[in-house]
Amino acid sequence: MIETTVREIASMLHAPVLGPDTVKIQGICIDSRKIENSHLYVPLIGQRADGHTFIEQVKEKGCAAALWQKDHTPYPENIALVLVEDTLKALQNLAKAYLQQLQGTIVAITGSNGKTSCKDMLYSICSLEKKTQKTQGNQNNEIGLPLTILSLDPDVEIIILEMGMENRNEISFLCSIAPPDISVITTIGSAHMENLGGKKQIAQAKLEILDHLKPGGLFLYDKDSPEIDECLKEMHIDPSKKIVSFGTQGDISLTSDVKVIEDHICFSCSLCSDVNINSLGKIQAHNALPCIYIASFLGISMKSIKEGLSHLEMTGMRMQLDHIAQAKILNDAYKSNPESAKAAIDALMTLDASLHIACLGDMLDLGPDEVLLHEEIGDYAFDHGVDIVCGYGPLSLKMIEHCKDKKGYWFETKEEMGKFLRPYLQQDCAILVKGSRSMGMDVLVDILKGELK
Template sequence: MIQTTIQTIAKALDTSLFGCKDSDISISGISIDSRTVQPGNLYIPIIGERVDGHTFLDSAKTNGAVASFWQIDHKPYPDFPVILVKDTTVALQDLARAYMQSLSCTVIGVTGSNGKTSCKDMLYSVFSQKYKTQKTQGNHNNEIGLPLTVLDLDADVEIAILEMGMEHKGDINFLCSIASPDISIITSIGSAHMENFGSKENIARGKLEILTHTKSLCLYHTCPEIDAVLSEIPHGEVILHSFGPHGDSYIIGDIIHHKDGITFTCNDMENPVSMNVLGDFQAENALPVIYAAKTKQIDENAIEYGLEHIEMTKMRTQQITIGQATIIDDSYKSNPESAKVALDTLSSIPTPCHIAVLSDMLDLGENEKSLHAQIGTYAHQLGIDYVFCVGDLSFYTADAAQGTWFDSKQSLIQALRPFLDTDCAILVKGSRATAMDQIITDLQQGENE
């Protein structure tokens, strides 16, 4: 994490101090939440829609904050060491940008409609075999989260893996102005946030903003949308390399499905690659990881070991055992592309019974009902044994799947409990706002009672 002084921060931000008897006060890390402040932290009070972090300075002080950013329009100033700034959010971002420039690590930026978190976790598992590596924690991939991730990097970090999310045009451009990636990876182009972009081509343009900031190498999943707009994007001397079914190289061969992972062959790896994650799509997510690792002189044995020991972020195709059932917790988000991939993954698990537990996919625009119905039709075509749905839009999924729609999570949970005593695989998926992870929590608690 950042280790500096308040004087150095004030100088970097071209601003002034107030209430400081000692301008050499040491800072060890930062926090935007007064409840999580650690001794030695700089507290950064963010102003949100409903809460103003300035009101929690006393709590931050109690927990050990030694200084704070303070927005100049918030008077009177406190009797406490503060760094005066025009906007605390902008100051957080500017501090992260300055700190990033002071580091000598290789930065790998990862974006994509689907698969970016899995790819990030794979990169971390592989690169940490050789280098001191740090990665984005949780979902810290936006205009607040990415600066927090950067400021949590250690001064001697060698590889920084930074995930970048996107909701609007210009988001990736802004995040890259802080992260300045050496290597960039675009995992996929999907329908997420279609309401904000209008077309997949525009989503591709948004994701490709990463290319104009990349210093050396950009790896992207080939798809019609990227192919259609790539020529519009200036990229100078950056090397472009595509992966996927029609990519430049690293072609996937046979994929063998296990109950707890997959094994696949790749023409640029001497031995078959085993992974402790489920789904054919994870093999594709691994391709840019393999390529990037080889550019940094990581040998194949280390690559193989890293891919076989991935620690996945929670709620992203996370495997959980409850009773005799295998639960696939993919409840963090859902859109038509990721839902189909998740259903493919479910159907590939070698088990006698497959159950899809689905809720609404949000932010799909005017075609939301038909898109939900398409997922139901797809589940039916795959032969998923049971499709259980909850949520207003998921009524159309259940209807098309010839499945069952429930008017509450509790009634769905009651229908699901008997299956925990059988050898089955259960996929749980929905947009984050649907909080489908609550179903898994309730099932776990019921099993422990």
């Protein structure tokens, strides 16, 4: 993490200091509940609360320094203040300045699906041979990215940054803070169709990550997303940038079928053979392709590449396999869109069980075709062998109504769904839990575990 002084932070931000400037800083914190005495407190102004109002609690915990928005007067006493016009912009500028001091290779990853899996895989591989750090959790936006950067150690060699977006120019902004040496677009899907209008528009927004790639940098993209190729033909690209595709028709591709063996998959690709990934879902083989290439490009041995993938630890709620009583629970509840829902259903059906149940919450931000897309997921589930589909949310109600001749059930609450599922926990059963983040489908897993009443 950043280790410096108030004086140096003020210099990086070209900002004045009120109070002692020799205070030593170790780390940044925006949450007054988690503050430590060595932290620099950054009070952000949100929709629900203004972090400046918690300054007394921060001081009580021993914190000796903070960024402070100039228009928030009177200024608190007995704490060093770096005075700025806007604390969020100052946080972003501080991250940019700190990153410029580091020598690590920056890998930026975006995509409609698979970016977190790709991040986790690349970290698992590279950390075996080099000092590697990655985005924690889902800190991939205008607040999370700066916090990730400011948590980096000075001697980091490989920096893996996940970049999320919902609209145009958001990737550009994140890249202005962290210009990548290597960038990846994992796939183009239906997420954010409501905001952007179509898959080509989504591809254009994602391709901002190529625009901001450093000269001589490496760019990898999903050849199975034709919208990317369409957009690339319309772009003026610096010829010094190396472009590599992956996928069915890509420069890097699978050379064998993906086999599912218990809780992992195995495959061969054009770069190496007999790869094992400690994760469910055949889609993970596709996600691994750019990681294998990047790791090799960075000088990581093939031995470490295979070892890293075989010991992969995924971020929670991504193809996470749990066991409750006799049932297998596939927790893929972090997010959902049509492409990832189909991949999750495919993964469910690879689990050895007598009964397969898909618990699906609404997929949000899909635009005017949202009802049709939900109906298609219901059809896809039953067509691929799912025995029972449980729906939660108004759009999932449309899905269940569409599948009225099948074993489809809709529930007004997750608690009701949990009661319905409880008897199945004592059977040889596999249950998928999936939905958009705001649907909170992970709560259903807690209900099934008996952690919530």
